[in-house]
Amino acid sequence: MIDWSFGGGIFIAKYNYWISILLMLIGFYAMIAKGNLLKKVIGLNIFQTAIILFFVSLGDATLGSWGKGVTEPIVKGTLPWAAGGIVEHGVVYANPLPHVLMLTAIVVGAATTAVALALIIRMYEEYGTIEEEEIIEKERELGV
Amino acid sequence: MILSVVEQFPVLVIVVSLLSAFTILIAGWLNKKSCWVISFATILVQLVMAVFILHHVLTVGTIHYWLGGWSPPWGIEYVVDALNAYILVIVLSLALICVTYSKRSIAHELPQKIVSFYTLYQLLVTGLCGVTVTGDIFNMYVFIEIFSLSAYALIASRGKIALKASFTYLVLGSIGACFFLLGIGFLYSVTGSLNMHDLSLILPPLYENKVVQAAFVFFVVGLSIKMALFPLHTWLPDAHSFAPSEISAMLSGIIIEVSTYALIRVSFSVYTVAFIKLLPIFDFLCWVAAFGIIIGSVLAIAQYNLKRMLAYSSVSQMGYIMLAVGLSTSTHSALWGGLTPALMHILNHALMKGCLFLVAGAFIYKAELWNITDFQGLGRKMPYTCAAFMLAAISMIGVPPSVGFVSKVYIILACLESGKFIFVAVMLLSSLLNLVYFWRVIETMYMKRGEGEERSHSHSSSSKIDEIPLSMLIPVLTLAGLCIIMGVVWLTEIPLPILDQVNALFGLGRYAIP
Numbered sequence: 140m141i142d143w144s145f146g147g148g149i150f151i152a153k154y155n156y157w158i159s160i161l162l163m164l165i166g167f168y169a170m171i172a173k174g175n176l177l178k179k180v181i182g183l184n185i186f187q188t189a190i191i192l193f194f195v196s197l198g199d200a201t202l203g204s205w206g207k208g209v210t211e212p213i214v215k216g217t218l219p220w221a222a223g224g225i226v227e228h229g230v231v232y233a234n235p236l237p238h239v240l241m242l243t244a245i246v247v248g249a250a251t252t253a254v255a256l257a258l259i260i261r262m263y264e265e266y267g268t269i270e271e272e273e274i275i276e277k278e279r280e281l282g283v
Numbered sequence: 284m285i286l287s288v289v290e291q292f293p294v295l296v297i298v299v300s301l302l303s304a305f306t307i308l309i310a311g312w313l314n315k316k317s318c319w320v321i322s323f324a325t326i327l328v329q330l331v332m333a334v335f336i337l338h339h340v341l342t343v344g345t346i347h348y349w350l351g352g353w354s355p356p357w358g359i360e361y362v363v364d365a366l367n368a369y370i371l372v373i374v375l376s377l378a379l380i381c382v383t384y385s386k387r388s389i390a391h392e393l394p395q396k397i398v399s400f401y402t403l404y405q406l407l408v409t410g411l412c413g414v415t416v417t418g419d420i421f422n423m424y425v426f427i428e429i430f431s432l433s434a435y436a437l438i439a440s441r442g443k444i445a446l447k448a449s450f451t452y453l454v455l456g457s458i459g460a461c462f463f464l465l466g467i468g469f470l471y472s473v474t475g476s477l478n479m480h481d482l483s484l485i486l487p488p489l490y491e492n493k494v495v496q497a498a499f500v501f502f503v504v505g506l507s508i509k510m511a512l513f514p515l516h517t518w519l520p521d522a523h524s525f526a527p528s529e530i531s532a533m534l535s536g537i538i539i540e541v542s543t544y545a546l547i548r549v550s551f552s553v554y555t556v557a558f559i560k561l562l563p564i565f566d567f568l569c570w571v572a573a574f575g576i577i578i579g580s581v582l583a584i585a586q587y588n589l590k591r592m593l594a595y596s597s598v599s600q601m602g603y604i605m606l607a608v609g610l611s612t613s614t615h616s617a618l619w620g621g622l623t624p625a626l627m628h629i630l631n632h633a634l635m636k637g638c639l640f641l642v643a644g645a646f647i648y649k650a651e652l653w654n655i656t657d658f659q660g661l662g663r664k665m666p667y668t669c670a671a672f673m674l675a676a677i678s679m680i681g682v683p684p685s686v687g688f689v690s691k692v693y694i695i696l697a698c699l700e701s702g703k704f705i706f707v708a709v710m711l712l713s714s715l716l717n718l719v720y721f722w723r724v725i726e727t728m729y730m731k732r733g734e735g736e737e738r739s740h741s742h743s744s745s746s747k748i749d750e751i752p753l754s755m756l757i758p759v760l761t762l763a764g765l766c767i768i769m770g771v772v773w774l775t776e777i778p779l780p781i782l783d784q785v786n787a788l789f790g791l792g793r794y795a796i797p
Contacts, residue, residue: 187461234475254436259450265443274447
């Protein structure tokens with residue numbers, strides 16, 4: 140289990156989580172504050188990357204983040220690539236599952252970005268700008 | 284594990300739909316007209332399967348399907364119980380009605396984009412069914428993204444202003460989905476599991492844990508964006524008003540409802556009633572919903588564009604559903620206790636809003652009429668469409684024996700039982716506000732004369748009947764008829780055992796442990 144208590148060394152020991160939170164806030168800020176649609180998409184990507192970093196950190200067994208007592212490997216028994224050919228109890232293994240989940244999340248992120256970029260291209264063709272304010276102004280001129 | 288045929292249906296509902304999406308893409312190259320046929324046939328087959336699933340679930344019991352034969356909690360599992368099966372039937376019924384309607388309307392509105400429209404539509408249906416049948420929380424996230432991405436593209440399909448609406452929805456929707464994913468990450472960090480049933484077994488000793496509580500908040504906020512709960516509804520009015528009408532109907536009738544289903548599933552299947560009673564979050568949701576009901580209705584009155592008015596009305600209707608969900612843990616009656624009013628209103632809202640948006644689409648199809656003030660004399664020009672609108676509108680207002688009346692009665696009874704009288708006032712006030720904004724439309728349609736109409740010649744040439752094609756009229760009239768018929772059926776209490784099973788499943792209503 141992650142030690143969520145606010146103790147000494149938490150900044151250094153869990154630095155990847157702090158970076159993840161920082162990235163999340165940067166992404167969030169970009170999505171809210173930036174008027175340029177492309178920058179909003181970049182903000183969204185940073186936000187998604189932060190979540191990917193968070194999940195990948197969960198799988199890092201050296202931080203003991205994979206739950207207390209869960210030092211068992213997913214597959215028990217003999218594996219050719221494990222040290223000595225035998226997977227042992229009590230040895231800390233990196234958890235592959237969050238990493239695999241993030242493969243899916245990366246695909247979803249790529250698809251979202253693709254749709255967003257396609258929309259931006261179409262908007263640029265339509266309005267000649269990708270600044271949110273200018274698009275809203277032109278919409279008003281069209282009388283909606 | 285040997286499964287009967289019906290027990291294979293949960294996965295087939297998705298596989299058939301997904302394969303059909305790509306078949307449409309290929310078939311569209313050869314013949315554009317085949318797209319609609321394939322889409323219609325697929326959704327019909329899916330609906331038949333869904334009905335069989337519902338029957339099986341009610342008579343035999345919950346269906347478990349292990350994907351690839353991997354046993355849970357390691358493999359992905361599809362679990363269909365009374366709640367899923369009920370929602371699945373609603374999703375596919377409205378999808379079928381909208382696809383029937385779309386044949387002529389898409390050929391008219393988006394003649395260049397027929398192939399991509401039906402491909403995306405089928406992907407949308409796939410995503411919605413996926414969210415509904417899955418028993419794995421990460422799988423649910425993936426399906427949420429599948430239906431959201433299809434919805435973004437479908438909203439944008441009209442071009443111009445719809446692009447901006449779609450982009451706003453995309454940014455907000457992605458934030459919502461990311462919050463959901465973050466919630467999954469938090470739960471995974473403490474439990475190491477993603478299977479909903481497995482999570483519900485591991486979580487109870489950890490309910491006091493801050494991580495578990497934070498995860499719940501992330502789920503609620505993320506899904507509230509997706510379902511356009513009041514302060515997070517800002518994407519909804521634009522998206523609903525600029526999308527093609529059948530997509531507006533799907534958005535309002537199904538997409539935001541499926542997100543609500545996801546929240547119900549997470550609240551009661553992953554977490555349990557015991558956890559919800561631990562935190563005051565459902566009380567908070569009740570208040571948010573009450574504000575949503577009032578503010579949504581007030582904003583609806585301020586609109587002159589019909590679809591925009593209906594969109595704000597959806598915000599207020601989502602408030603109804605969330606209010607009912609919020610009250611579900613504090614009611615114990617056999618009739619209106621637990622989730623019954625919420626699930627009832629999910630179906631009823633799908634019928635009413637589906638009908639209203641399709642009628643709004645009919646006006647656009649026939650004469651590019653967007654604004655309520657232009658509807659003068661339509662009651663005589665399009666008598667059947669306007670009659671359908673009126674039936675759905677009186678349902679929204681809550682005239683007996685329509686569906687809207689039944690939902691309102693059940694929600695008010697639930698408010699009374701839990702002793703929250705302020706919400707009774709909110710419900711009554713909102714009915715009044717509904718009356719204000721729907722009556723305005725009905726009055727314009729029936730009472731005011733059209734521009735070309737003379738006073739003395741009410742049967743003159745200008746008031747000739749000019750109806751929409753039959754393939755559009757039948758879906759509209761079906762939904763309008765169902766608004767009344769389902770109201771009567773609810774009053775006879777025949778379908779209530781389905782909802783009672785849901786309460787039994789989650790330990791709500793009369794099954795609650797005091």
